[in-house]
Amino acid sequence: MKRIKIPVGPQHPALKEPISLRMTIEGEVIKDADIRLGYNHRGIEKLAESKTYIQNLYLTERICGICSHSHTTCFAQGVEALLGLEVPKRGLYLRTLVAELERIHSHLLWFGIAAHEAGFDSLFMYTWRDREVVMDILEIISGNRVHYAINTIGGVRRDLDNSQKGRILEGIEFLKKRTGYYTNLGTTEPTFVARTAGIGLLPKEKAISLCAVGPTLRASGVPSDVRKDDPYAAYSELPFDVCTADTCDVLARVVVRVKELIESYKMIEFIIKNLPSGDVKVKAPRRIKEGEVVSRYEAPRGENIHYIKSNGTDKPERLKVRAPTLGNYPATIEMLKNGYVADIPLIFAAIDPCICCAERFVEITDSRGYRNIITMNEIKRRYPSRHINKDYIWPL
Amino acid sequence: MAAVKTFLYLFVYPGILFLFVYSTFCEWFDRKLYARLQNRIGPAYTGFAGILQPVADFFKLLFKEDIIPEKADRTVFSVLPVVGLAIVITAGLCLPLWNYDLDRSSFNSFQGDIIVVLYLLGLPTLIFFLAGWHSTNFFSTIGGVRVLTMLFGYEVPLFLAVLSPAIVADSWRLAEISYFYQRFPFLLLFQVIGFFVAVIALQAKLERTPFDIPHAETEIVGGTFTEYSGKKLAFFRLMIDIEMVVGSGLIASVFMAGFSGGLIPGLVRFIVKTLFVIAVLSIIRAMCSRIRIDQMVNFSWKYLTPFAVLQLLISIFVKGIIQ
Numbered sequence: 001m002k003r004i005k006i007p008v009g010p011q012h013p014a015l016k017e018p019i020s021l022r023m024t025i026e027g028e029v030i031k032d033a034d035i036r037l038g039y040n041h042r043g044i045e046k047l048a049e050s051k052t053y054i055q056n057l058y059l060t061e062r063i064c065g066i067c068s069h070s071h072t073t074c075f076a077q078g079v080e081a082l083l084g085l086e087v088p089k090r091g092l093y094l095r096t097l098v099a100e101l102e103r104i105h106s107h108l109l110w111f112g113i114a115a116h117e118a119g120f121d122s123l124f125m126y127t128w129r130d131r132e133v134v135m136d137i138l139e140i141i142s143g144n145r146v147h148y149a150i151n152t153i154g155g156v157r158r159d160l161d162n163s164q165k166g167r168i169l170e171g172i173e174f175l176k177k178r179t180g181y182y183t184n185l186g187t188t189e190p191t192f193v194a195r196t197a198g199i200g201l202l203p204k205e206k207a208i209s210l211c212a213v214g215p216t217l218r219a220s221g222v223p224s225d226v227r228k229d230d231p232y233a234a235y236s237e238l239p240f241d242v243c244t245a246d247t248c249d250v251l252a253r254v255v256v257r258v259k260e261l262i263e264s265y266k267m268i269e270f271i272i273k274n275l276p277s278g279d280v281k282v283k284a285p286r287r288i289k290e291g292e293v294v295s296r297y298e299a300p301r302g303e304n305i306h307y308i309k310s311n312g313t314d315k316p317e318r319l320k321v322r323a324p325t326l327g328n329y330p331a332t333i334e335m336l337k338n339g340y341v342a343d344i345p346l347i348f349a350a351i352d353p354c355i356c357c358a359e360r361f362v363e364i365t366d367s368r369g370y371r372n373i374i375t376m377n378e379i380k381r382r383y384p385s386r387h388i389n390k391d392y393i394w395p396l
Numbered sequence: 397m398a399a400v401k402t403f404l405y406l407f408v409y410p411g412i413l414f415l416f417v418y419s420t421f422c423e424w425f426d427r428k429l430y431a432r433l434q435n436r437i438g439p440a441y442t443g444f445a446g447i448l449q450p451v452a453d454f455f456k457l458l459f460k461e462d463i464i465p466e467k468a469d470r471t472v473f474s475v476l477p478v479v480g481l482a483i484v485i486t487a488g489l490c491l492p493l494w495n496y497d498l499d500r501s502s503f504n505s506f507q508g509d510i511i512v513v514l515y516l517l518g519l520p521t522l523i524f525f526l527a528g529w530h531s532t533n534f535f536s537t538i539g540g541v542r543v544l545t546m547l548f549g550y551e552v553p554l555f556l557a558v559l560s561p562a563i564v565a566d567s568w569r570l571a572e573i574s575y576f577y578q579r580f581p582f583l584l585l586f587q588v589i590g591f592f593v594a595v596i597a598l599q600a601k602l603e604r605t606p607f608d609i610p611h612a613e614t615e616i617v618g619g620t621f622t623e624y625s626g627k628k629l630a631f632f633r634l635m636i637d638i639e640m641v642v643g644s645g646l647i648a649s650v651f652m653a654g655f656s657g658g659l660i661p662g663l664v665r666f667i668v669k670t671l672f673v674i675a676v677l678s679i680i681r682a683m684c685s686r687i688r689i690d691q692m693v694n695f696s697w698k699y700l701t702p703f704a705v706l707q708l709l710i711s712i713f714v715k716g717i718i719q
Contacts, residue, residue, distance in 0.1 A: 006534060012617065013613050013614055013617055014613075014614040014615065028689075028690075115685065116614065117614045118685040118686060119605055119606070119608060119612060119614070119684075119685045119686025120605075120684070120685030120686070121434065121605070121682075122433065122434045122682045122683070123685070125434040125435055125436060126434070126435060129435055189684075189685070191606050191684040191685045191686070191687050192685045194687055194688075194691055195685055195686070195687065195688065340688060340690075341538075341615070342609075342612070342615050342688045342689065343688070344615065345614040345615055
């Protein structure tokens with residue numbers, strides 16, 4: 001059968017952000033896939049070099065709208081390590097509390113999107129309704145629904161009182177019940193299982209060799225979790241299990257995330273009941289002596305890495321962010337191969353992609369100092385618009 | 397008098413005007429019920445509880461810019477929505493609602509009209525395929541091919557299920573089948589399997605979840621309708637709404653003893669019975685996720701068709717016993 005190439009994206013209803021997935025298909029079967037990035041680059045790493053550490057907290061928060069707390073925590077941890085600061089225990093516990101609430105909100109959001117991609121809009125509406133509960137809890141704690149701005153260098157900015165604790169526990173109790181219902185629905189509803197079981201296969205060896213991260217890796221049966229392997233914040237004192245599944249398909253990714261929800265509820269209840277007393281933050285100096293640090297954090301989507309290099313001023317010399325989605329792209333190509341065209345959105349959504357988090361820009365300068373700069377006119381010449389050139393279809 | 401009656405029949409009730417008003421009402425009913433099942437409010441602003449929303453959508457689309465792709469076949473692309481609308485309205489005229497005489501056959505009620513309705517309801521599928529094919533858009537083409545592939549899945553069980561009550565009633569005229577079941581309502585109990593097979597096949601025919609494969613938004617954008625806009629899209633949407641009314645009307649007249657009792661009681665029966673069928677369709681839509689095209693064909697040949705055949709066997713036995 002003839003092989004044809006089809007573009008999914010950069011503009012496509014299944015993609016919430018622009019990315020180009022180029023599929024080589026034979027009939028309905030995908031033979032090869034290619035991912036092109038760069039439609040959504042924002043220059044955050046460069047911007048970070050011109051801002052102070054405190055300002056950068058708010059900048060890193062805006063790397064991602066969903067795992068905003070992950071990026072600030074990862075950054076603050078790195079800076080605290082550079083400073084050698086000892087964060088008070090209560091501060092660490094509150095950080096962890098917000099982190100787990102964020103995981104719940106992210107996983108519920110993902111579950112809704114996965115259901116929508118599979119054409120199950122009722123489940124989408126239900127999960128997003130219940131997600132409001134956890135959003136409200138986050139608002140109770142931090143005052144904000146999306147960018148919580150709870151972290152500061154040396155601790156957290158707000159404390160928790162008893163009435164807030166009660167409301168959090170109430171919300172968690174409600175969410176526990178709903179999650180039980182979704183577990184049942186997601187694993188037994190025949191049409192949903194038919195769409196998710198056996199597609200997007202990623203065998204264990206492939207997952208390891210392609211450096212998949214987070215729930216995608218755990219769904220292939222690899223019990224890897226930064227919270228357990230390299231505990232940060234308060235995780236070394238919390239009771240939780242690393243959730244895995246062994247069917248290696250999209251259904252396994254659903255199962256892992258639902259299990260993680262239940263683990264998160266357990267952790268939050270433990271934190272609320274065993275919150276240590278004391279301060280929530282310590283004062284941090286503005287300037288940081290020379291040094292470099294790598295900070296790791298288990299974001300809802302997987303392992304998040306920040307590399308910070310300081311040069312003795314109040315601004316970092318370099319901030320390098322490795323968002324989890326970037327780690328999952330090579331594995332995504334493997335998952336897409338030999339799948340059906342109809343499953344593209346579901347397989348791609350199963351890694352919980354956050355495209356703008358993973359956009360990077362590399363400028364290549366050769367040994368003579370030659371920089372390859374493309375002018376606007378050159379772009380116009382190379383990529384004529386469809387309007388002018390009628391035969392032009394797509395630069396595949 | 398007969399001429400006036402025919403004129404009213406064609407243009408007012410149950411012709412174009414009634415079908416337009418009632419189909420928009422049914423779309424509202426379907427949307428509202430679907431929304432409530434999903435814990436949403438649904439249409440709320442236009443008219444009482446948003447009842448005029450589908451009408452507003454229709455007129456809004458009429459005034460929108462109408463784009464024809466450069467490489468599309470202009471004539472076919474423009475004619476298809478009108479032809480499709482005409483086909484489903486014609487199918488609507490054959491429902492035994494009003495202006496028919498049980499003893500004599502007329503232009504809207506005759507021996508074999510059940511086949512005519514089924515045939516006319518089969519044509520929109522072809523219209524969708526042609527619409528997708530002539531758009532020359534990649535997504536439309538895939539949508540068009542999926543429409544045809546689905547046709548091979550649901551058409552056979554739909555025919556078998558709808559025709560089996562006709563076998564028991566010993567007539568291929570919708571009015572007579574309805575009249576037969578009004579006299580012997582208990583015989584309908586033997587048609588329960590057929591009813592559900594027909595409803596599921598109708599769901600597939602109307603391309604609603606779990607069978608919304610030809611215009612799966614997250615996979616192939618708008619599918620068949622990707623390139624359609626403005627007036628043409630409005631006509632297509634109206635066509636699907638009327639198809640839903642006619643399809644549920646067909647099921648109601650075959651499986652639910654029709655709409656007897658003259659003009660007003662007949663209208664009330666029609667509304668209650670079709671709304672029941674549409675409610676079942678909405679509930680199925682809210683309960684499922686979209687399946688893949690191969691799963692759909694598998695499902696209809698592995699489960700739907702055998703059940704339809706079983707229904708046929710039951711009908712033949714029942715007929716043997718009552719004779």
